[in-house]
Amino acid sequence: MPNIKAAEKWAEQSDKRSERNKSAKSRLKTLFKSAVESAGADSAAQVESAYDKAAGKGIIHRNKAARKKGRLAKALTRSSAAPPKSAKGRGARKK
Numbered sequence: 001m002p003n004i005k006a007a008e009k010w011a012e013q014s015d016k017r018s019e020r021n022k023s024a025k026s027r028l029k030t031l032f033k034s035a036v037e038s039a040g041a042d043s044a045a046q047v048e049s050a051y052d053k054a055a056g057k058g059i060i061h062r063n064k065a066a067r068k069k070g071r072l073a074k075a076l077t078r079s080s081a082a083p084p085k086s087a088k089g090r091g092a093r094k095k
Contacts (some may be wrong), residue, residue, distance in 0.1 A: 024059045028068075035072060039079045044072055 002008050031050055035043040048069050055065035 021059050024054060024057075028054055028060070032068060032072060036075045036079070039076055041076075044076055047072060 002011060028047075028050060031043075031047045035047045051060070051065040051068055054060045055062040
C-alpha cells in the first residue's frame with residue numbers, strides 16, 4: 001500500500017481505468033470475431049470505427065488498431081474469394 005495519500009488516489013484511478021479498458025478491449029475482440037464470422041461489409045465498417053475510437057481514447061495503440069483493421073480486411077477478402085473447403089482430410093490425396 002502506498003505511503004503517500006496522493007499515491008493511494010493514483011492507485012485507485014489506475015484500477016478504475018484498467019477495469020474500463022479491460023471491458024473495452026474485450027468488446028473489441030468480440031466485435032472482431034463476429035465480423036470475421038459474418039463476413040459482412042457493414043459489420044467490418046463498424047469494427048473499424050470501434051478500433052479507431054479505442055485508439056483515439058488511448059485504450060489500444062494506434063498501430064495495433066491499424067494492424068487489426070488490416071487483418072480484418074484480409075480475412076474478409078479471403079472468406080469471400082475462397083471456395084468452401086471440402087470435408088476430405090489429408091488421407092484423400094494421391095501419393
